[in-house]
Amino acid sequence: MNTTPVLYLMMGLLFGTTFLSVGIALGYWFSKRGQPDYPLSSSSHPLNSLAPAVPSLDETQQIVNAIRNFATWTTDLAGDFSRYQSTLSSLTRRAADGSSIQTKEDVQVLLEQIVAANRLLQERLDSAEQKLEDQTKQLAGYLSEARTDGLTGLANRRAFDQKIEECFSNWIKSQRLFSLALIDIDHFKKINDTYGHPAGDAVLREVALRLKDFSADTIQVARYGGEEFAILLECDAMAAAQVMEKIRLAMCDRTVPAEGHDIPVTLSCGVSQIVAEDRIGKLVRRSDEALYTAKMAGRNRVFIHHGQLCEVFGNPSPTGIVQANTGQDPGASSSSDALEEKILRQIDHILAKHSRSV
Template structure:
């Protein structure tokens, strides 16, 4: 799920989700709401396709389908818990806002009724029987009451807006945590898979090129065994930070697993990716590693890089496999080199 939606979009997607739940007779549970919100927002293409397939089959999504879809696409443990808690809190905040607006409508109607009656009295011949200052005093009292009520309403709506903003921030934080590698701070495998799917979809729709780099820290196990896991973790964090600092803002650096990193480069050919990888390789090799705490130099590390440019009809698995083959070729040689796979 994408929790960076604007408030207007959140309202729009939320209303569409509620309408779909009603249309298909689905119980409005937090999980079902999250599934349909995500569907209408289009944040997870695979979820959208899965629902489209169910609808096309003619049976219509069921409560069980929603539970299954939530489990497949949205059920990270921490994220799912926050989604559930926040869904209830969201409903509560909306109930408060709706109640405040209903009260405002009733107050406005009452005030309009007073004004209409006063206007009628002023136009009638009975005006002389009612002192003008009494009419003005009554209007002043009623106006003061309406102003006080509106100030209270403003406060209630402001509280609701603050609560909604807090929920949005909470969801955004959990979403970020669920897509970030805990050790290095770069994207995790889950985020990598999502970005790669999106880039493949974009390439198909817009004929937009992109390339993939898979890189591996050379002899990392030996380095770990020699200097210890604490220093090894420091190396991985340092490498991740260096890679991130040297790529473009729209590129995605992810920890692919262990000492492997993957970099998705939108709009980049294999030749351009090779130049980027060479710059990264040279920067990593030149970086001296100092053990934190003791300040003891522990040498340096190198990385091998494999590159592949996306082919218009291939799957994510095929692209990763080709980049992996290029990486294996680099490691089978002298290591600390860049190997690319032509289109």
């Protein structure tokens, strides 16, 4: 049997795996270098907003070492294949040359040498299988890190962009409906200023945990930017708004313990669903407009964008609760805060009768 094609095939697979590993590692490194392609909220702070995704020297060195070690190991394994092929060719020539094999003892020696060569190659292949499995897990870890927000453990913006493109592709192909909800932590800058940025980090992590609690029927939960989160749901806007209302109420029910304080936190949310002849940018814009409307209407509420109108969903909490979430004494409100609250009460009165036009 001619083993040369099989050996060449195996060597080709090994070299191909090496190049794939190098490509994945380099892709991870470049993705970590990339700056976010979206503006962060003005209330974000560098300590708890999305930090520029620049890989550290340790991260870069880890990737370089992984590539170098794997390349060295692959070269060694390719050398083992080459030595096996050379040994097998030499033994085959001896077998074909009748002059070197005259007795049964000569045949036995030849067979023992072939068995030894095969056994050595089998040991190397067993070791190679485990090595490839370990290397795959390591590279998968790099990919996971590149798609995960380090603070909250949620999908990051890059992963979200890929997922919403996937959802949009499914919508184009098979009309698979989905909705987008954008969630913003109310008065997040005041939380930072009042309790400190470590407390702000704790709030971000707690909100992420609450969002995960309701992620069973969602496509993806992601940190969208700063104190803003995004959720993709495979349902219409009304059903998505119901989920968002549950999340909003869950946040109202409990405070976030951080830095020796029990911090009240509320959320504003905007929801919109994909429609015919839609584009991703239009869907995101509608959800963002609904979120903006929710914040302008007093915060701590959910709004649905119906294409032309934004409509409040559920029973929004009174503006007094929103004031409590600022971490300030209600009696210490400035004149501008009083004016803002007066305007908010007027908006609430209007919303009780009509939907607000964007």
